Amino acid sequence: MIELLNITKIYKTVSVETKALKNVSFNVKDGEFIAIMGPSGSGKSTLMHILGCLDVPTSGKYLLDGRDVSQLFDDELAEVRKNKIGFVFQSFNLLPRATVIRNVVLPLVYSNVPKIEREKRAKEALFNAGLEESHFNHLSNQLSGGQMQRVAIARALVNNPFLILADEPTGNLDSKTGEIVLEAFQKLNFKQKRTVIIITHEFYVAEHARRIIHIRDGSIIKDEINHHQRIIKL
Ligand SMILES: Nc1ncnc2c1ncn2[C@@H]1O[C@H](COP(=O)(O)OP(=O)(O)O)[C@@H](O)[C@H]1O
Ligand SMILES: [Mg+2]
Numbered sequence: 001m002i003e004l005l006n007i008t009k010i011y012k013t014v015s016v017e018t019k020a021l022k023n024v025s026f027n028v029k030d031g032e033f034i035a036i037m038g039p040s041g042s043g044k045s046t047l048m049h050i051l052g053c054l055d056v057p058t059s060g061k062y063l064l065d066g067r068d069v070s071q072l073f074d075d076e077l078a079e080v081r082k083n084k085i086g087f088v089f090q091s092f093n094l095l096p097r098a099t100v101i102r103n104v105v106l107p108l109v110y111s112n113v114p115k116i117e118r119e120k121r122a123k124e125a126l127f128n129a130g131l132e133e134s135h136f137n138h139l140s141n142q143l144s145g146g147q148m149q150r151v152a153i154a155r156a157l158v159n160n161p162f163l164i165l166a167d168e169p170t171g172n173l174d175s176k177t178g179e180i181v182l183e184a185f186q187k188l189n190f191k192q193k194r195t196v197i198i199i200t201h202e203f204y205v206a207e208h209a210r211r212i213i214h215i216r217d218g219s220i221i222k223d224e225i226n227h228h229q230r231i232i233k234l
Helices: 044-051 074-084 100-108 115-128 145-157 175-192
Strands: 002-012 017-028 033-037 059-064 085-088 163-167 196-200 211-216 219-225
Touching: 002 044, 017 044, 017 059, 017 219, 033 044, 033 175, 044 163, 044 196, 074 085, 085 145, 100 115, 100 145, 115 145, 115 175, 145 163, 145 175, 163 175, 175 196
Parallel strands: 033 196, 033 211, 085 163, 163 196
Antiparallel strands: 002 017, 002 059, 211 219
């Protein structure tokens, strides 16, 4: 469970003060699939940074899995991130000359999971992210964009996170390839009951989620169940 209560974020520079988030409140139940949608400058990235424990709010409360993480120090935030959150970025952020398996195993390298177990988990995550087994030993720069993003999704899954957070995950993909990635998220949500939050500025992407939170100028203007969730079956 996630609970945001009156989250406000103010960026201060010498000359200006920007209120990027204004009294944002919402809850997320386990197993939800949510899109946070808004135009450029509306506060999406700021909200993503707070949800992902990359930054803390100026004021307000953020409960993640029962713990108030709104005023933690950097090292404590890093610990929460490592254990509870899987990130997927627009630009994939893979190691280009490492194999697919190696990329996915990476988050486990500094854990005390034995090597054989790490590889087993990586393969399972890749399978769940929908990558064909014949690609597991390819170098990641030999893959297509859609395959790269599925590897990135697998990497986000390998720690068994509480929440999967994706920032414009289809932003670098053509619409056909984007569908492959959205299908992977839907499968994770439907079959594995994973909690997924996708940040996007496009309705075309948001309509694949079960719930859409609309944000403008740092405020939530609408929070709705998407009764016309577009389900992808490829
Ligand atoms: N580090 C920062 N310092 C100052 N202002 C910022 C910073 N990051 C974002 N902003 C401002 O906060 C507002 C929201 O930005 P952002 O969260 O990046 O929106 P979005 O991701 O929806 O485009 C914008 O007005 C932006 O200029
Ligand atoms: Mg942004």
